[in-house]
Amino acid sequence: MSQYFSQQVPICMGTFPLKGNELATAIKHAFEAGYRGFDTAQMYENEATLGSALAEIGCPRESLFLTTKVLPAHLGKDKFMVSVEESLRALKTDYVDVLLLHWPTPSGGNREALELLQQAANKGYAKWIGVSNYTIEMLEEACATLDDMPVCNQVEFHPYLDQSKLFAAATRLGIALSAYCPLAKGRIFGDPVINALAAKYDRSEAQIILRWIVQKGVSANPMSTKPENLSANLEAVNFNLSAPDSASIDRLGKKGLRIVDKDRMPIAPEWD
Numbered sequence: 001m002s003q004y005f006s007q008q009v010p011i012c013m014g015t016f017p018l019k020g021n022e023l024a025t026a027i028k029h030a031f032e033a034g035y036r037g038f039d040t041a042q043m044y045e046n047e048a049t050l051g052s053a054l055a056e057i058g059c060p061r062e063s064l065f066l067t068t069k070v071l072p073a074h075l076g077k078d079k080f081m082v083s084v085e086e087s088l089r090a091l092k093t094d095y096v097d098v099l100l101l102h103w104p105t106p107s108g109g110n111r112e113a114l115e116l117l118q119q120a121a122n123k124g125y126a127k128w129i130g131v132s133n134y135t136i137e138m139l140e141e142a143c144a145t146l147d148d149m150p151v152c153n154q155v156e157f158h159p160y161l162d163q164s165k166l167f168a169a170a171t172r173l174g175i176a177l178s179a180y181c182p183l184a185k186g187r188i189f190g191d192p193v194i195n196a197l198a199a200k201y202d203r204s205e206a207q208i209i210l211r212w213i214v215q216k217g218v219s220a221n222p223m224s225t226k227p228e229n230l231s232a233n234l235e236a237v238n239f240n241l242s243a244p245d246s247a248s249i250d251r252l253g254k255k256g257l258r259i260v261d262k263d264r265m266p267i268a269p270e271w272d
């Protein structure tokens with residue numbers, strides 16, 4: 001587990017909803033900018049394009065940090081392992097760095113999916129395993145069920161959503177959080193607090209937001225198609241926010257904005 005914390009990539013490239021040439025071009029730009037971490041999922045239907053784009057670049061596998069996620073419809077024993085094997089084939093690799101259960105089991109009860117996730121790790125299909133969109137209670141069940149510790153819980157995480165309870169519980173359990181929609185799909189841009197901090201630190205609003213995330217020890221998966229934004233987002237590892245400035249961003253969480261809500265994803269959990 002401690003190894004995961006030292007080897008995880010603080011800023012990975014999010015790949016949803018990119019596909020085809022748009023994704024392949026963005027991957028090329030991202031790689032040139034310095035990205036080595038890429039976040040995909042069976043649900044995104046883009047693993048094969050990502051795999052081909054990375055093969056064309058020709059980067060040694062051990063320099064990459066690949067995350068994929070098992071589709072909710074594949075969480076039963078008839079589909080799980082076959083789907084993971086298909087993901088590996090599509091990604092042109094023998095293993096992913098992190099294999100996540102993308103969502104809690106839609107029919108309820110996560111035990112079977114967790115056991116299958118452990119079996120996938122035992123087969124060497126994943127260096128680390130984890131979950132996504134899990135609540136505190138679900139994380140506790142995952143810790144009790146898995147032989148290996150779940151290393152991460154990928155969840156919606158940005159300044160307009162207070163995830164402090166989940167973050168504290170995950171930290172207590174030794175599980176890292178990984179942020180999706182870290183920029184809230186742009187819906188935080190223009191916020192007066194973020195805007196003032198961008199001026200104060202001479203950084204973009206996106207960099208202030210990403211810095212606030214990674215400074216907490218949460219990895220971030222921003223998506224961008226633009227070379228200048230891809231590069232700028234990586235730069236968020238290169239400066240520090242003061243504790244009071246970071247706390248002023250924490251206070252924005254009371255706005256309670258959810259990007260991935262029940263309208264978009266009916267199985268989205270109520271966050272703690």
Ligand SMILES: NC(=O)c1ccc[n+]([C@@H]2O[C@H](COP(=O)([O-])OP(=O)(O)OC[C@H]3O[C@@H](n4cnc5c(N)ncnc54)[C@H](OP(=O)(O)O)[C@@H]3O)[C@@H](O)[C@H]2O)c1
Nearest residue numbers: 014015016132180181182183184185206222223224225229
């Ligand atoms: N586990 C899950 O259930 C789950 C759910 C949703 C998403 N995800 C993952 O999280 C990733 C990110 O989430 P997301 O794509 O929904 O939201 P996001 O990263 O918060 O926002 C993406 C948007 O921000 C813009 N952007 C990126 N960098 C920028 C910058 N420096 N300045 C200005 N605009 C910038 C992008 O436009 P440009 O292309 O114009 O830069 C894009 O429109 C996804 O790609 C996916 O990998 C996981």
